[in-house]
Amino acid sequence: MRTLLENLKERFPLGPITEQRPDLVFVTVERSGLRPLLAHLRDREGFTHLVLLTAVDWIEENLFQLTYLVHDRRRGRDIGLRVLVPRDAAEMETIHDLWPTAATYQRELREMFGIGFPGSPRVDEEFILEGWVDLPPYRRDFDTKAFAEEAFAHRPGRETHDPATHMRERLTAQGRAK
């Protein structure tokens, strides 16, 4: 893994590197640097499997973080590439020509986060949701609870316990004494 990272550093501009496990590292890269790096990893280094493509909403920094996790089957190692895109112009280059499966992930991200992937096949069709009219539901500024309370009829009489306090009250001595 070390030698691989050294190799990559010589060829590509890499951002901060997190070594999660001996066989798993995360590398932050620039938006424009992602595609050549992925192509290199796939064709030269044996990372032939796109494990997942997912997003994290860093609403405080006004950023979406896209994570491309690729896997090298032969040597049993993974690299996650992180790309940060601004939230208000959420758009990313499509990689469906590198991995056809990416098109499905991109459709999901388009629907759940509202991140655009121009040129990806069927990306603007609805994927899981049907007739969705609100904000993309995985964005953190979408208030799930308020939406659910407004959109659906509720049955009164429902009790909710916060799991942590509830279990503390049930399990600990002073909780039971109370």
Add this chain to the structure above:
Amino acid sequence: MQQDDVVEPRVPVKDELKKRTVKGPDGFEFEVDPIHDYYCDARPEVRPGSYLKIVEDLFNWARSESLWILGFGTGCGAIEMRPLMTPRFDAYRYGIQWRPTPRQANLFVISGYLSVKTLKRVIRSYEQMQNPKYVVGLGSCTVNGGMYWDSYNTIKKLDEYLPVDVYVTGCMPRPEALLAGFEELKRIIRAGKGEGANLYAKNFDWYKANQKRVIHDWDMPDYNW
């Protein structure tokens, strides 16, 4: 039928459902409006039972002893229905069978959480079943949302959208609980109270308004025979 003007669909209609002009093989051009041409959208009617009480009682007994479940698993609870077919529980003993088509089934088990997308299919399937028909809500999710109480795409209260005869609570209920629920349903049917289909027909506008409030892309006729 008169148009329900409760909630107009806010989402554009799919291409294949749009009105269009088609040229037939014989050269004639004609207009096709799929939603109105391909489906019969007559409203459901309240169908009273037989005039003779004894005949109706006999039929009710037969209905209770011959529950045909529509094999439609909407959520995780579907996994609790499968063991009922196995030697351990063997629901066939009680006259319970699974039918793969809504036309032949008369019991709809809503098994677990019901997302809005599935609700649409459930309504279509339910409406294709023949009167009298029964609905069993399986699991807490159908009662009040269960663990999905704040989810953005699961409905919280099934009886807003379909007339429910029996709820089986639990997350998930065991197959024994489901069997007990079926026995309860049998008692209800034998007592002549399993009139969900007529209830649905009677309060049709109310149910439709509720359904359209959550299903935004309503691209089917109001009643799917």
Add this chain to the structure above:
Amino acid sequence: MTFEWIKIPQSLLTLFIVLNYGLLLTALVQKIAARAGRRHGIPIWQNYVDLLKNYGLRTNITHGVMYYLGPVFRLSGGVGLLLFVPTIYGSEMFSNLSFAGDLILALYFIFFGTLGMALGAGESGHPHAAIGVSRGLSQVTAAELPLALAVFSVALQYHTLSVTDIVAAQQGGVAHWTLVTNPLAVVAGMFSFLGSMMRSPFDVVLAPQEIPIGPPTEYHSSYLALMQTNRAIFPVAKMVIYMNLFFGGASSWAEFCLKIFLIYMVSALVGVVFPRFRVEQSIRWFLTWAVPVGVAAILLV
């Protein structure tokens, strides 16, 4: 030959007995199959309850005239098959409407119901129904071939096309049955029997798993009840033919019940043991195994 009006109520009585026997028999065989899977299975009266419930449903919808006629054709196929073949040999009362050339008519009636069903299910407009019908027709056609060969072989053997005469020729002990005198024809006939009973390994037509239930997908309430009635009558009627042609017929109702049950058990046992064939596999099976036996049966007579 003069027609006697008393034959009509007599035939209806036969029909009534066979209907009840068929309902109980199919439930019993289902119970036996369930026991093979260590289940209790349905109650023995379940078929009656299902019938009653389906007749008692309050709504039904139609897709057109042929859709309505489909179950009617199917039922008339079963009833016709039963009525034109003598049920109990030597009994004037239960010989029904049989006549000199009834064997040919019986062959026709076996196919008739399937054809009617094809028209009806086609009109229902459901794709699964259409798939099921095409599978059903191709499989039944393939299964019919060895049966036709076997029937011709038997007809050649006894120099008659009358079922009554064929049964008469087999009287006088097991040694006179076609089973002993012309075993190849019986084997070909029984192969075909397996194929036409809609049990595993030849139940791909109904295929509850992939094409939900096939031809009757759209059928419900009274239509379905008609078809269930037929499902009780038709197998028994078909087995009456087999019993008369191959197993010496029956001279009393007790013998009738026993023989029909045993013939049904052949199909049930095979069904419990073997998994399902696909359509092309089953057709190939009929053509490679059953048809040559049938041809040999004709050649060796």
